Amino acid sequence: MKILFVASEAAPYVKTGGLGDVIGALPRALAGRGHDVLVILPRYASIDAQQFGLRDTGRRVEVQFPNLNAGAHIHVHAPAERLRYLFLQNPWYDRRDLYGENGKDYRDNHKRYALLCAGSLEAARQWNFIPNAIHAHDWQGALVPLIVKRGWAGRPSPIRARCVFTIHNLAYQGVFPREAMSELDLPVDLFNPDALEFYGKLNLMKAGLVFAEKLTTVSPTYAREIVQSTETGAGLEGLLRHRQADLTGIMNGVDYERWSPDKDPLIPQRYSAQDLSGKAACKTALQQEVGLDQEPGTMVCATIGGLVHQKGYDVLAEAVPGMMERKVQLVHLGAGDAALEEQFAALATRYPGRVSAQLRFDDGLAHRIEAGADVFVMPSRFEPCGLNQLYSLRYGTLPLVHAVGGLNDSISEGPQGWGFRFQQESPTALLEALDRALVLWRDKRAWRAAQERAMARDHSWDRAAGQYEALYRP
Ligand code: ADP
Secondary structure, eight states: OOOEESSSOOOTHHHHHHHEEEEEEEHHHHHHOOEEEEEEEOOTTTSOHHHOEEEEEEEEEEEEEETEEEEEEEEEEEEETTTEEEEOGGGGGOOSSEEEEEETTTTHHHHHHHHHHHHHHHHHHHHHOOOOEEEEHHHHHHHHHHHHHHHBBBOOSOOOOEEEEEEEEEEOOOEEEEEEHHTTTTGGGOOOOOTTEEEEEEEEHHHHHHHHHEEEOOHHHHHHHHOOOOOHHTHHHHHHTTTTTEEEOHHHHHOOTTTOOOOTTSSSSSEEEEEEEHHHHHHHHHHHHTOOOOOSSSSSSEEEESSSGGGGGGHHHHHHHHHTTTOOHHHHOOBBBBHHHHHHHHHHHHSTHHHHOOSSOOOHHHHHHHHOOOOEEEEEEESSOSSSHHHHHHTTEEEEEEEEHHHHOOOEEEEEESSSSEHHHHHHHHHHHHHHHHHHSHHHHHHHHHHHHHHHOOBBBHHHHHHHHHHHOO
16 A cells, blocks of 8 residues: 655654654554555754755645745655655744744644645655555644645645544644634635634644544543543544544554664663663663662652643652652653743752752653663553553563553553552552552562563554554555
8 A cells, every 4th residue: 555644743853752753663664564655744944864864856845825835845765665754844844843932832833734734745746656545643734634625725635545643642732713714725614613613713633533534543542531521532522422433542552673672772781681680780870870879779760751731740749758758769851841840850959869850852861761760650641642651661661650541551560460550640649559569679579570571562563553554445
């Protein structure tokens, strides 16, 4: 099959979260299964053309907006056989960040991502890439199914194919003032609650949810949660319930080329389930790097992720005094909301050598934390899939998770389990799970056996790729 992907980020070129990991890995898994895959992304200023060997194709696409023609140069990179990434270059993408700055989204994001969607269909046609299926991702790619069905700027879509739309996180829907409808020249009949309207505003994610043939999200539990209530469905639960027959949960995989302790070039010493001595070395190095006391026998707990409400780090912060009483260490990596950043910085000051707050995005450190920590904590309020718990498993770092979404699907606790789960989103429940972890921790053999079970879990992409394949077929 020929499959066209449209998305806003992809590792290793540019990544802010799990979506980037998925768009970096799933196309490769599909190409490995014999499909031709074309992925189209914005060419952000931060993408280093030299580092990745991007080539200017000399070709351009034109996309018409009311009173405005936006064009994009097409750059290309072909990382594997049957796999190509095209990058659309336009000054709209030459900004300091991807989606916004200083906690504020860029105001013209609707135009920036309309250019991506309309431009992708045009670029695919120019490339003579006539897909059997188009796979669009999150609100940034959501106009693709609409354009395929209804056209763009008064003209029919340059290509037509079956559309699959994936929700990576329902919390980000691409909501814009009503005027954005006319700025994109979208058909006015679509401004109603059954289509694009969302409480008087334009909701771009709805374009994907209404017009794609198949909908997916990134874990079976999240697929069930998002139809349940306004809280979990973020106001789209009604529409999602209406489309439930076409909605599937497909668990994300892991790119084990990038995330395996036996071949990770970013960690100080490699190791495997057969010989975990390298993990001890990684732990010592991590404690040194992030300023934790050099105590090999102390449990190092870790968190990685943006400081946003979803991730539940406020609950973790409340649990920190209790964690300190239990004599564990904690390292956090990730920036975000100013108030939470201050809270974590204050905890690091209050507990020097015991709590470390690394308030930034740092891919290398993320790898070293996965390798060097003992327990990986994910107190997320909701978690569509979550990737770090899957990486942790492979690194023999036992996850301790709030049992929601993909965390519920991937982490099991018990005599034959490979992690720790809590049901109530509260510091007390988190600390109770930590107490159970500490019981296991004192029994070195049992801990080691749990690590081995964790490292043996297989979340390779091939299985997920097979499930997507079935949806691409009519
Ligand atoms: P989300 O997409 O909601 O952020 P996921 O768990 O699906 O959460 O994916 C997060 C990905 O982003 C992982 O690969 C993780 O390592 C990475 N990541 C998140 N925050 C940071 C950070 N501060 N530094 C480095 N990598 C990060």
